[in-house]
Amino acid sequence: MFTFISNTYFACGVLFVIEGSLGIILGKTYFRGWREVSILEAIITFLLGIALIYYDLKRKPYYVKCNKCIKIFKYEETIRGKCPNCNIKTKKATKKEINEYENAINQKEVEILREEKEANNITKPKKNQKER
Numbered sequence: 001m002f003t004f005i006s007n008t009y010f011a012c013g014v015l016f017v018i019e020g021s022l023g024i025i026l027g028k029t030y031f032r033g034w035r036e037v038s039i040l041e042a043i044i045t046f047l048l049g050i051a052l053i054y055y056d057l058k059r060k061p062y063y064v065k066c067n068k069c070i071k072i073f074k075y076e077e078t079i080r081g082k083c084p085n086c087n088i089k090t091k092k093a094t095k096k097e098i099n100e101y102e103n104a105i106n107q108k109e110v111e112i113l114r115e116e117k118e119a120n121n122i123t124k125p126k127k128n129q130k131e132r
C-alpha cells in the first residue's frame with residue numbers, strides 16, 4: 001500500500017476519481033472547501049482519474065543499476081534511488097541491462113517450475129501395472 005501512496009500518478013488518479021465521483025453525485029467537489037462543478041467537469045475529472053490509474057498500472061517498471069554490487073533493481077526496491085545493499089546512488093539501467101535482468105528472472109522461473117515438476121513426479125506413487 002505504501003508504494004501506491006508514494007506513487008504520484010496513482011495517488012492523483014485516485015484523488016481525481018474521488019473528486020469526480022463527488023461531483024457526479026453531489027454536483028460539488030471538495031478541494032480546500034466545497035466548490036460547485038458542472039456535471040461535465042465532474043465526468044472529465046473522473047475519466048482523467050481513471051486514465052491516470054490506467055497509465056500508472058500499464059507503465060513499465062523503472063529499472064536502476066548499482067555500480068558497486070552490479071545489481072539491477074526496480075526503482076520501488078531502492079531507497080529513494082539508493083541501492084538497498086550499498087546505500088549509494090544508482091544509475092538508470094540501459095535497455096541491454098534490463099533485457100538481461102528480465103531474461104534472468106524468466107530463466108529462474110522456468111527452473112523453479114521444472115524442479116517442482118520433477119519433485120511431483122518423484123513423490124507421486126507410481127501405478128503398478130502388474131496389479132489388476
Ligand SMILES: [Zn+2]
Binds near residue numbers: 086087
Ligand atoms: Zn549496491
